[in-house]
Amino acid sequence: MKRTITALFAIIMLLCMAVNAVSAAANQTVFLPGGDVYTLNGRQQKMDAVTFIENSRVFVPVRYLAYACGVRDGGISWDDFSRTVTLQGENQVLALQAGSNQLVTVDGPVEMDVVPQVISGRMYLPARWVAQYFGYTVEWDEPGNAVLVYLPVDGKPQVIPTQLILLVNKVQGLPEDFQTGPLVNFGTYQVSALLQQPLQQLYDTAAQQGIQITMTSAYRSYTEQKALFDEHARLYGLSVTEATVAPPGHGEHQTGLAVDIAGSDAAYRWLETNCPRFGFILRYPRGKEYITGYAYEPWHFRYVGVPVATFMQEKGISTLEEYLRIYAGQ
Numbered sequence: 001m002k003r004t005i006t007a008l009f010a011i012i013m014l015l016c017m018a019v020n021a022v023s024a025a026a027n028q029t030v031f032l033p034g035g036d037v038y039t040l041n042g043r044q045q046k047m048d049a050v051t052f053i054e055n056s057r058v059f060v061p062v063r064y065l066a067y068a069c070g071v072r073d074g075g076i077s078w079d080d081f082s083r084t085v086t087l088q089g090e091n092q093v094l095a096l097q098a099g100s101n102q103l104v105t106v107d108g109p110v111e112m113d114v115v116p117q118v119i120s121g122r123m124y125l126p127a128r129w130v131a132q133y134f135g136y137t138v139e140w141d142e143p144g145n146a147v148l149v150y151l152p153v154d155g156k157p158q159v160i161p162t163q164l165i166l167l168v169n170k171v172q173g174l175p176e177d178f179q180t181g182p183l184v185n186f187g188t189y190q191v192s193a194l195l196q197q198p199l200q201q202l203y204d205t206a207a208q209q210g211i212q213i214t215m216t217s218a219y220r221s222y223t224e225q226k227a228l229f230d231e232h233a234r235l236y237g238l239s240v241t242e243a244t245v246a247p248p249g250h251g252e253h254q255t256g257l258a259v260d261i262a263g264s265d266a267a268y269r270w271l272e273t274n275c276p277r278f279g280f281i282l283r284y285p286r287g288k289e290y291i292t293g294y295a296y297e298p299w300h301f302r303y304v305g306v307p308v309a310t311f312m313q314e315k316g317i318s319t320l321e322e323y324l325r326i327y328a329g330q
């Protein structure tokens with residue numbers, strides 16, 4: 001450890017000598033835990049990763065936290081060998097290493113009460129420690145469930161209300177005024193336009209690997225969901241139906257973001273393992289009935305986007321309910 005720290009000092013000193021100060025603009029940034037969007041100076045933008053909360057600490061993917069602190073692309077450098085990131089701002093340089101609680105500055109190391117993490121090959125930094133070092137205030141906005149990063153002289157940035165991930169289950173129904181986004185045809189079914197490309201990629205990859213899958217359901221309207229529920233209840237009784245079919249207004253199929261994909265046991269295993277890299281999660285996993293409210297459904301997949309799906313897989317979180325509660329502070 002001592003040698004690593006010495007090496008980091010050397011890197012920092014070299015940077016100070018060699019790199020001209022990267023001029024920085026003061027930024028006002030809003031990060032929304034659990035989601036893959038952030039707002040930089042009033043403009044909401046997509047990230048290719050998520051902001052998350054763990055043990056009451058907010059973690060932000062390094063690139064976006066750097067931007068928030070006025071560090072430009074040229075001021076971010078990553079050393080693969082030591083898994084260390086160096087951030088060069090206008091007047092400050094600091095280095096952080098994955099798994100180390102040392103925040104290394106020109107004045108010496110500062111001990112943090114948290115460590116940077118690498119998830120899916122990407123570095124996440126503790127927002128507060130880093131931003132404060134660059135002179136920024138970090139504040140939790142309770143009503144907006146958001147993290148504000150700003151310079152005290154500029155005042156607080158505004159939180160734009162954003163629906164990050166639509167949670168639909170037995171407890172939480174769709175809002176009365178819920179509007180399905182644009183739908184597109186996929187085979188003989190309809191899905192949200194958001195799914196078209198990732199679903200096609202999933203199908204193509206499955207085919208390339210000799211996995212046979214068939215879609216058996218996708219978008220269902222409120223009326224169709226009601227008809228399905230009533231028919232099921234007539235045939236199998238209400239208690240069986242409640243464990244397996246969503247009541248109208250509480251079904252993910254109404255969002256256009258869920259698909260049922262049938263296949264062999266091997267196909268189901270393949271889907272469960274591989275669907276996150278296309279942005280899908282197995283929505284009703286085995287053994288989680290007490291959380292999801294539904295029996296295991298190896299065929300039902302919900303689109304949440306690649307950043308969230310891969311994050312959940314890497315962290316071993318198998319339900320959306322747990323993800324939102326543990327990592328999104330909801």
Ligand SMILES: [Zn+2]
Pocket residue numbers: 217253258259260299300301
């Ligand atoms: Zn389904």
